[in-house]
Amino acid sequence: LAKTTQPISMDSYEGQEVNITCSHNNIATNDYITWYQQFPSQGPRFIIQGYKTKVTNEVASLFIPADRKSSTLSLPRVSLSDTAVYYCLVGALGGRRALTFGSGTRLQVQP
Amino acid sequence: DAGVTQSPTHLIKTRGQQVTLRCSPKSGHDTVSWYQQALGQGPQFIFQYYEEEERQRGNFPDRFSGHQFPNYSSELNVNALLLGDSALYLCASSHSGGSLSYNEQFFGPGTRLTVL
Numbered sequence: 001l002a003k004t005t006q007p008i009s010m011d012s013y014e015g016q017e018v019n020i021t022c023s024h025n026n027i028a029t030n031d032y033i034t035w036y037q038q039f040p041s042q043g044p045r046f047i048i049q050g051y052k053t054k055v056t057n058e059v060a061s062l063f064i065p066a067d068r069k070s071s072t073l074s075l076p077r078v079s080l081s082d083t084a085v086y087y088c089l090v091g092a093l094g095g096r097r098a099l100t101f102g103s104g105t106r107l108q109v110q111p
Numbered sequence: 112d113a114g115v116t117q118s119p120t121h122l123i124k125t126r127g128q129q130v131t132l133r134c135s136p137k138s139g140h141d142t143v144s145w146y147q148q149a150l151g152q153g154p155q156f157i158f159q160y161y162e163e164e165e166r167q168r169g170n171f172p173d174r175f176s177g178h179q180f181p182n183y184s185s186e187l188n189v190n191a192l193l194l195g196d197s198a199l200y201l202c203a204s205s206h207s208g209g210s211l212s213y214n215e216q217f218f219g220p221g222t223r224l225t226v227l
Contacts, residue, residue: 034215041199041220041221041223042218042221043115043201043202043203043218043219043220043221044154044201044218045218046215046216046217049215087153098144098156098159098167098169099144099146099154099156099203099216100156101146101153101154101155102153103151103152103153104153
Protein backbone atom coordinates (compact mmCIF):
# COMPACT_ATOMS: atom_id res chain seq x y z
CA LEU A 1 0.00 0.00 0.00
CA ALA A 2 1.27 3.45 -0.90
CA LYS A 3 2.14 5.41 2.22
CA THR A 4 1.30 9.09 2.43
CA THR A 5 3.00 11.89 4.35
CA GLN A 6 1.26 15.16 5.19
CA PRO A 7 2.03 18.05 7.53
CA ILE A 8 0.54 17.47 10.97
CA SER A 9 -1.04 20.90 11.17
CA MET A 10 -1.44 24.20 9.34
CA ASP A 11 -2.77 27.61 10.31
CA SER A 12 -4.43 30.15 8.06
CA TYR A 13 -6.67 33.20 8.12
CA GLU A 14 -10.06 33.72 6.60
CA GLY A 15 -9.97 34.66 2.93
CA GLN A 16 -6.55 33.14 2.27
CA GLU A 17 -5.77 30.30 -0.09
CA VAL A 18 -4.53 27.16 1.66
CA ASN A 19 -2.37 24.54 0.00
CA ILE A 20 -1.84 21.18 1.69
CA THR A 21 0.79 18.96 0.13
CA CYS A 22 0.84 15.20 0.40
CA SER A 23 3.83 13.02 -0.43
CA HIS A 24 3.26 9.54 -1.87
CA ASN A 25 6.55 8.32 -3.32
CA ASN A 26 5.41 4.72 -3.80
CA ILE A 27 2.22 5.43 -5.70
CA ALA A 28 1.31 2.64 -8.11
CA THR A 29 0.28 3.04 -11.72
CA ASN A 30 -3.39 2.32 -11.07
CA ASP A 31 -3.62 4.38 -7.87
CA TYR A 32 -5.72 7.50 -7.63
CA ILE A 33 -5.31 10.31 -5.11
CA THR A 34 -8.33 11.14 -2.99
CA TRP A 35 -8.83 13.78 -0.32
CA TYR A 36 -11.29 13.61 2.56
CA GLN A 37 -12.32 16.26 5.08
CA GLN A 38 -13.36 15.52 8.64
CA PHE A 39 -14.99 17.84 11.14
CA PRO A 40 -14.93 17.03 14.87
CA SER A 41 -17.36 14.29 15.87
CA GLN A 42 -18.30 13.61 12.25
CA GLY A 43 -17.33 11.02 9.70
CA PRO A 44 -14.93 11.94 6.88
CA ARG A 45 -16.38 13.49 3.75
CA PHE A 46 -15.08 13.07 0.19
CA ILE A 47 -13.66 16.30 -1.26
CA ILE A 48 -11.87 15.59 -4.50
CA GLN A 49 -10.04 12.92 -6.45
CA GLY A 50 -7.57 12.89 -9.31
CA TYR A 51 -5.05 10.85 -11.27
CA LYS A 52 -2.79 13.42 -12.87
CA THR A 53 -2.51 17.13 -13.74
CA LYS A 54 -5.27 19.26 -12.25
CA VAL A 55 -8.78 18.61 -11.04
CA THR A 56 -11.17 21.29 -9.86
CA ASN A 57 -14.63 21.15 -8.34
CA GLU A 58 -16.84 23.58 -6.46
CA VAL A 59 -14.94 22.98 -3.23
CA ALA A 60 -11.25 22.60 -4.06
CA SER A 61 -8.55 22.03 -6.64
CA LEU A 62 -6.09 19.16 -6.75
CA PHE A 63 -2.71 19.56 -8.41
CA ILE A 64 -0.73 16.44 -9.33
CA PRO A 65 2.70 16.72 -10.98
CA ALA A 66 3.78 14.47 -13.82
CA ASP A 67 5.70 12.06 -11.56
CA ARG A 68 2.64 11.74 -9.27
CA LYS A 69 4.88 11.38 -6.20
CA SER A 70 3.06 14.22 -4.49
CA SER A 71 -0.20 16.12 -4.70
CA THR A 72 -1.48 19.45 -3.43
CA LEU A 73 -4.98 20.17 -2.22
CA SER A 74 -5.83 23.83 -2.73
CA LEU A 75 -8.67 25.47 -0.81
CA PRO A 76 -9.49 28.92 -2.21
CA ARG A 77 -10.43 31.71 0.19
CA VAL A 78 -10.91 29.60 3.32
CA SER A 79 -13.48 30.45 5.96
CA LEU A 80 -13.79 29.47 9.62
CA SER A 81 -15.95 26.54 8.57
CA ASP A 82 -13.01 25.02 6.71
CA THR A 83 -11.33 24.25 10.04
CA ALA A 84 -11.06 20.47 9.90
CA VAL A 85 -8.69 17.56 9.40
CA TYR A 86 -7.79 16.81 5.80
CA TYR A 87 -6.70 13.33 4.75
CA CYS A 88 -4.81 12.35 1.63
CA LEU A 89 -5.46 8.78 0.44
CA VAL A 90 -3.86 6.81 -2.34
CA GLY A 91 -5.33 3.67 -3.83
CA ALA A 92 -7.06 1.97 -6.71
CA LEU A 93 -10.64 2.82 -7.52
CA GLY A 94 -13.77 0.95 -6.64
CA GLY A 95 -16.72 1.10 -4.29
CA ARG A 96 -15.41 -1.95 -2.43
CA ARG A 97 -11.91 -0.65 -1.82
CA ALA A 98 -10.92 -0.31 1.83
CA LEU A 99 -9.72 3.21 2.47
CA THR A 100 -6.33 3.68 4.13
CA PHE A 101 -6.14 6.88 6.16
CA GLY A 102 -2.99 8.46 7.54
CA SER A 103 -2.96 10.92 10.43
CA GLY A 104 -4.14 13.82 8.28
CA THR A 105 -3.47 17.55 8.40
CA ARG A 106 -5.26 19.61 11.00
CA LEU A 107 -6.15 22.97 9.44
CA GLN A 108 -7.03 25.81 11.79
CA VAL A 109 -8.56 28.90 10.19
CA GLN A 110 -8.43 32.07 12.27
CA PRO A 111 -10.66 35.13 11.85
CA ASP B 112 -32.25 10.51 1.79
CA ALA B 113 -31.07 10.23 5.40
CA GLY B 114 -27.57 9.21 4.40
CA VAL B 115 -25.66 6.79 6.58
CA THR B 116 -27.08 6.46 10.07
CA GLN B 117 -25.49 4.88 13.12
CA SER B 118 -26.72 3.98 16.57
CA PRO B 119 -26.19 4.56 19.36
CA THR B 120 -24.43 7.93 19.30
CA HIS B 121 -22.52 7.30 22.50
CA LEU B 122 -21.92 4.20 24.57
CA ILE B 123 -20.11 3.50 27.83
CA LYS B 124 -19.04 -0.03 28.70
CA THR B 125 -16.67 -1.68 31.15
CA ARG B 126 -13.77 -3.97 30.40
CA GLY B 127 -14.79 -7.50 29.46
CA GLN B 128 -18.25 -6.54 28.29
CA GLN B 129 -19.60 -6.97 24.79
CA VAL B 130 -21.03 -4.26 22.54
CA THR B 131 -23.08 -4.11 19.35
CA LEU B 132 -23.09 -1.08 17.08
CA ARG B 133 -25.53 -0.59 14.22
CA CYS B 134 -25.39 1.03 10.81
CA SER B 135 -27.88 1.73 8.04
CA PRO B 136 -26.27 2.52 4.69
CA LYS B 137 -27.17 5.27 2.30
CA SER B 138 -30.08 4.43 0.03
CA GLY B 139 -28.89 2.45 -2.99
CA HIS B 140 -25.66 1.29 -1.36
CA ASP B 141 -24.98 -2.38 -0.80
CA THR B 142 -21.50 -2.37 0.78
CA VAL B 143 -20.76 -1.43 4.37
CA SER B 144 -17.31 -0.84 5.81
CA TRP B 145 -16.42 -0.29 9.45
CA TYR B 146 -13.57 1.87 10.70
CA GLN B 147 -12.13 2.55 14.14
CA GLN B 148 -10.82 6.02 14.87
CA ALA B 149 -8.79 6.58 18.01
CA LEU B 150 -8.46 10.11 19.32
CA GLY B 151 -6.12 12.17 17.16
CA GLN B 152 -5.66 9.41 14.59
CA GLY B 153 -7.08 8.69 11.16
CA PRO B 154 -9.74 6.00 10.74
CA GLN B 155 -8.45 2.42 10.58
CA PHE B 156 -10.26 -0.16 8.44
CA ILE B 157 -11.81 -3.01 10.42
CA PHE B 158 -13.77 -4.98 7.83
CA GLN B 159 -16.21 -4.74 4.97
CA TYR B 160 -19.48 -6.52 4.28
CA TYR B 161 -21.04 -7.19 0.92
CA GLU B 162 -23.77 -9.70 0.08
CA GLU B 163 -24.06 -10.51 3.79
CA GLU B 164 -20.47 -11.76 3.95
CA GLU B 165 -17.22 -10.36 5.26
CA ARG B 166 -15.19 -9.61 2.12
CA GLN B 167 -12.18 -7.77 3.45
CA ARG B 168 -10.62 -7.44 6.87
CA GLY B 169 -8.06 -5.14 8.36
CA ASN B 170 -5.61 -5.93 11.12
CA PHE B 171 -8.12 -6.42 13.92
CA PRO B 172 -8.51 -9.44 16.23
CA ASP B 173 -11.36 -11.92 16.11
CA ARG B 174 -13.00 -10.10 19.01
CA PHE B 175 -14.30 -7.81 16.30
CA SER B 176 -17.03 -9.40 14.25
CA GLY B 177 -19.90 -8.23 12.17
CA HIS B 178 -22.99 -9.02 10.26
CA GLN B 179 -24.87 -7.68 7.29
CA PHE B 180 -28.60 -8.13 6.88
CA PRO B 181 -30.61 -8.59 3.67
CA ASN B 182 -31.58 -4.91 3.76
CA TYR B 183 -27.82 -4.07 3.71
CA SER B 184 -27.75 -2.72 7.24
CA SER B 185 -24.89 -3.94 9.36
CA GLU B 186 -23.77 -4.57 12.92
CA LEU B 187 -20.35 -4.45 14.49
CA ASN B 188 -19.80 -6.61 17.56
CA VAL B 189 -16.86 -6.35 19.89
CA ASN B 190 -16.36 -8.98 22.60
CA ALA B 191 -14.22 -8.87 25.72
CA LEU B 192 -13.79 -5.11 25.56
CA LEU B 193 -10.42 -3.62 26.38
CA LEU B 194 -9.61 -0.07 27.43
CA GLY B 195 -7.87 0.33 24.07
CA ASP B 196 -11.14 -0.27 22.23
CA SER B 197 -12.30 3.20 23.27
CA ALA B 198 -12.70 5.07 19.99
CA LEU B 199 -15.09 6.51 17.45
CA TYR B 200 -16.50 3.71 15.32
CA LEU B 201 -17.43 4.81 11.83
CA CYS B 202 -19.60 3.07 9.32
CA ALA B 203 -19.20 3.87 5.63
CA SER B 204 -21.35 2.74 2.74
CA SER B 205 -20.70 2.51 -0.97
CA HIS B 206 -22.06 0.85 -4.07
CA SER B 207 -20.09 -2.18 -5.18
CA GLY B 208 -21.10 -2.24 -8.81
CA GLY B 209 -20.72 1.44 -9.45
CA SER B 210 -18.27 3.94 -8.04
CA LEU B 211 -15.59 2.70 -10.40
CA SER B 212 -14.74 6.31 -11.04
CA TYR B 213 -14.39 7.29 -7.41
CA ASN B 214 -12.98 6.15 -4.11
CA GLU B 215 -15.95 7.74 -2.43
CA GLN B 216 -17.47 6.21 0.62
CA PHE B 217 -20.20 7.91 2.59
CA PHE B 218 -19.55 7.94 6.31
CA GLY B 219 -22.00 8.08 9.17
CA PRO B 220 -21.49 10.31 12.22
CA GLY B 221 -20.02 7.45 14.21
CA THR B 222 -20.58 5.85 17.60
CA ARG B 223 -18.36 7.07 20.41
CA LEU B 224 -17.46 4.05 22.55
CA THR B 225 -15.87 4.54 25.95
CA VAL B 226 -14.53 1.53 27.80
CA LEU B 227 -13.93 2.04 31.54
